[in-house]
Amino acid sequence: MKLTAKQRKSWRRYIAALRRQYPACYPVTVRTVRTPKNICGDTGHANRRIVIRISNRLTYVERVDCLVHEWAHALDRYWQRPEEHWHDEQWGMWYSKCYCCISKASDELKREREQR
Numbered sequence: 001m002k003l004t005a006k007q008r009k010s011w012r013r014y015i016a017a018l019r020r021q022y023p024a025c026y027p028v029t030v031r032t033v034r035t036p037k038n039i040c041g042d043t044g045h046a047n048r049r050i051v052i053r054i055s056n057r058l059t060y061v062e063r064v065d066c067l068v069h070e071w072a073h074a075l076d077r078y079w080q081r082p083e084e085h086w087h088d089e090q091w092g093m094w095y096s097k098c099y100c101c102i103s104k105a106s107d108e109l110k111r112e113r114e115q116r
């Protein structure tokens with residue numbers, strides 16, 4: 001799905017907010033790509049870099065949700081943890097922090113748009 005200009009601006013702002021407030025141990029690149037049908041997104045880690053891939057089939061809201069989910073995996077260093085713990089309470093704690101970060105960035109954007 002194609003995003004509107006307004007959605008693209010918010011998307012960039014959310015990624016910048018996460019980078020600023022919750023940097024991972026390695027630089028994180030976020031890519032919107034074509035993925036297999038059953039995959040919304042994933043996080044990969046190699047050569048001291050983290051790459052988050054988000055499916056371009058998702059709606060804007062789904063993409064934001066997926067970004068929060070995957071950023072939490074990056075912060076939780078999923079590659080150092082057994083797969084059965086990838087979505088445990090520790091990951092959930094990161095997820096909630098990322099969610100609040102994006103929620104705040106969204107409120108800021110709303111205020112800016114109202115001022116214009």
Ligand SMILES: [Zn+2]
Nearest residue numbers: 069073086087
């Ligand atoms: Zn996951």
